Amino acid sequence: MARRLRATAFVGVLTLALAGCGGVGGGDDEKGGTATKGALSTMGFGFSDEIATTRVDAFKRDHPDVELKVTEGAFDEQQFLSAVAAGNPPDLVYLDRKLIGTYAKRGSIQPLTDCVKKQDVNLDQYRPAAREQVTLDGTVYGIPEFSTVRVVYLNEGLLKQLGMTADQVDLADWAALPALNARLATVSGGRLARIGIDPKIPEFLPMWAKANGVDMLSADGRTAKLDDPKVIEALTTGVNLIQQQGGWGRFKSFRDTFDFFGAQNPLSKNQIVAWPMEEWFLNQAAKNTPDAELVVKPFTDRQGKPLTQSAGQAWVITKGAKNPEAACAFVKQMTATDTWMAAAKARVDARKAAGQPFTGLYTANAEADKKIFEELYQPTGKKRFDDAVATIRSVQDAAFAMPASPAGAEFDKAYYDAVNRVLAGQEQPAQALQRAQREAAAALDKAAK
Amino acid sequence: MATVTASAPGRRRRTPLARREARWAYLFLAPWIIGFLIFYAGPMVASLWLSFTDYDVINPPEYTGLANYRELMSDPAVARSLGNTVYYTALHVPLVMLISLGLALLLKRVGRLQGFFRTVFYLPVMTPAVAVGILFLLLLNTQDGLINRALGWVGIAGPSWTTDPHWVMPGIILMSLWSLGSTVIIYLAALQNVPRDLYEAAAIDGAGAWARFRAVTLPMISGALFFTLIVNTIASLQMFTEVYTMYFGNRETQNSFNSDAASFYVIHLFQEAFQFLHMGFASAMAWLLFVIILIITLMQVKLSNRFVYYEGEDK
Numbered sequence: 001m002a003r004r005l006r007a008t009a010f011v012g013v014l015t016l017a018l019a020g021c022g023g024v025g026g027g028d029d030e031k032g033g034t035a036t037k038g039a040l041s042t043m044g045f046g047f048s049d050e051i052a053t054t055r056v057d058a059f060k061r062d063h064p065d066v067e068l069k070v071t072e073g074a075f076d077e078q079q080f081l082s083a084v085a086a087g088n089p090p091d092l093v094y095l096d097r098k099l100i101g102t103y104a105k106r107g108s109i110q111p112l113t114d115c116v117k118k119q120d121v122n123l124d125q126y127r128p129a130a131r132e133q134v135t136l137d138g139t140v141y142g143i144p145e146f147s148t149v150r151v152v153y154l155n156e157g158l159l160k161q162l163g164m165t166a167d168q169v170d171l172a173d174w175a176a177l178p179a180l181n182a183r184l185a186t187v188s189g190g191r192l193a194r195i196g197i198d199p200k201i202p203e204f205l206p207m208w209a210k211a212n213g214v215d216m217l218s219a220d221g222r223t224a225k226l227d228d229p230k231v232i233e234a235l236t237t238g239v240n241l242i243q244q245q246g247g248w249g250r251f252k253s254f255r256d257t258f259d260f261f262g263a264q265n266p267l268s269k270n271q272i273v274a275w276p277m278e279e280w281f282l283n284q285a286a287k288n289t290p291d292a293e294l295v296v297k298p299f300t301d302r303q304g305k306p307l308t309q310s311a312g313q314a315w316v317i318t319k320g321a322k323n324p325e326a327a328c329a330f331v332k333q334m335t336a337t338d339t340w341m342a343a344a345k346a347r348v349d350a351r352k353a354a355g356q357p358f359t360g361l362y363t364a365n366a367e368a369d370k371k372i373f374e375e376l377y378q379p380t381g382k383k384r385f386d387d388a389v390a391t392i393r394s395v396q397d398a399a400f401a402m403p404a405s406p407a408g409a410e411f412d413k414a415y416y417d418a419v420n421r422v423l424a425g426q427e428q429p430a431q432a433l434q435r436a437q438r439e440a441a442a443a444l445d446k447a448a449k
Numbered sequence: 450m451a452t453v454t455a456s457a458p459g460r461r462r463r464t465p466l467a468r469r470e471a472r473w474a475y476l477f478l479a480p481w482i483i484g485f486l487i488f489y490a491g492p493m494v495a496s497l498w499l500s501f502t503d504y505d506v507i508n509p510p511e512y513t514g515l516a517n518y519r520e521l522m523s524d525p526a527v528a529r530s531l532g533n534t535v536y537y538t539a540l541h542v543p544l545v546m547l548i549s550l551g552l553a554l555l556l557k558r559v560g561r562l563q564g565f566f567r568t569v570f571y572l573p574v575m576t577p578a579v580a581v582g583i584l585f586l587l588l589l590n591t592q593d594g595l596i597n598r599a600l601g602w603v604g605i606a607g608p609s610w611t612t613d614p615h616w617v618m619p620g621i622i623l624m625s626l627w628s629l630g631s632t633v634i635i636y637l638a639a640l641q642n643v644p645r646d647l648y649e650a651a652a653i654d655g656a657g658a659w660a661r662f663r664a665v666t667l668p669m670i671s672g673a674l675f676f677t678l679i680v681n682t683i684a685s686l687q688m689f690t691e692v693y694t695m696y697f698g699n700r701e702t703q704n705s706f707n708s709d710a711a712s713f714y715v716i717h718l719f720q721e722a723f724q725f726l727h728m729g730f731a732s733a734m735a736w737l738l739f740v741i742i743l744i745i746t747l748m749q750v751k752l753s754n755r756f757v758y759y760e761g762e763d764k
Contacts, residue, residue, distance in 0.1 A: 254593075
């Protein structure tokens, strides 16, 4: 009897220990629920600032019976796939929009057709580029959040020293770029002391290619065009700019020392003259170096027409979500105009309390942005920053995004590797992109099966 | 008539005490056995099965026979990453062993401060691998890194450690030498166990320092040398964290530059499994690595029979 009791106790303890293993999913005991009650779990999101907390608080206030479990931290593919494989995925995942095509094709996230219909989500309020990036084969799989765009930053203080104006920095005239770059950069004794133009490749290659009139990936995300002569020309142009400045080794190692998040940023340290970059740097510059002589211009195509690439995160509902209705209500509210307004108000108050300017909020919800800028935004009084805000707002309408693709990660790797081989001096642009084309095409074909 | 029962030879009945002790022994072993079955043996069997399937983690696996293994053999990215890993192992392991032995010999000569230096040499082992990766990105910076600055002081123009494909691997090997403290400590312990009278006998026979080292020290610490050879070889073939952090692991490196020259086998395996969702293929990669490690280890064990001396054995 005593022996049986001991055995039972041992098995019991073991079962408890194994059952107690934590996870990120909704848990087995949390099945079901409606838009207004039940448990709801998220992955990939965090309470990093007032923009996040204000919106989550709004959802909690309006859905008091929904038990929200936010597993904080950036999206982790390994963690997500482990949860999916264990049959216990979170209800919601917050991830980079470029990953949506792959997960949609594999069936790990739900089409939002029913969600959009039931919750009456107005898809037209979202920016077209962001909308396209969450849509695969005509089906919407995600609700976009922010819309990060790229603009060209110029250090006007340095331009003045060189006897130049911001207007003279014209990235549309590719033939004149080498001469312009030579004038802006400082290379002495093989040592790079100041970057003239940073083409930001491989990351920004799609934008340079688009400026040259070609998309690197077809609109349906299934056909790579990496060996297009215009892509090769774009890569050659970017690589030449780097070679002119001491080569990739010097260029990268110099750029690696930059700190874009502090008062010692490359703008204040006069380490760079012209560079395309995401709009978030304006916030950092306004906060850390408000007196810097910064000019923001749109990136343009070769005809001089403004152009930008949009990126950002999105919310998706997983295939095994236990409370898809609450998940849908959550994403609707997190990206609704009123919620964004509340978040922007909180940001304005926080910035005011810190004595810092509010340089806007750039969401994927065009209606929300319009309202925020009309009702909450106040010019800072510093013309440079106010003009920059206007520029960033204006380019949102000229944005394109890399389309959702069933093999997005492999496609990215193919062209990143190609650019890296060229930068490292291992291959010429045409040769590298032809190989990338073969690799991308093979991956896309395989994913399409 | 009396009957005699005799138990079969070799099958003696165990006493109740022995049986009870055995039960307790199994009970105490149970956590490890259960952990091994659930967390090692189970996943290994599962991954062996998955290596014969097309599996993306999301959908059920589909049996594809040897397709993954055939693809493995023809995939240039696999060959490249395996080549890089072998190159790294071939340089890293002998260097770690040589430098560690040199340091251990020096440490043995240090008197009262030996504890302090032992701690100093071991401290880098305690540094998280991710931090080591970041630290060495800074140290290996072409223009402003400490290593190239130091080379500059003696008139040498340092290479582009992190961008020149020819210098990426030497840079990684340099980084790997940062954490050789464990090997140093093992060698130091082995050196301290070498009986002093052997050195005295050798000295009386007229053996010089080199002869004493070759004929006494090396054979007496050969067990430790063999152990570190095996352990460091296996660890080198599974190199991941530091290099992933340096070249693949953060947003900046993912979005800008990572070099083919830094593509290690396990990094490529990780990317196939979790970024491209080719878990079946990645499982095949894992089994190939397992077989490679097994073969290398068996070869090393075979060699050890000739060169390794264990205390108490007659050779």
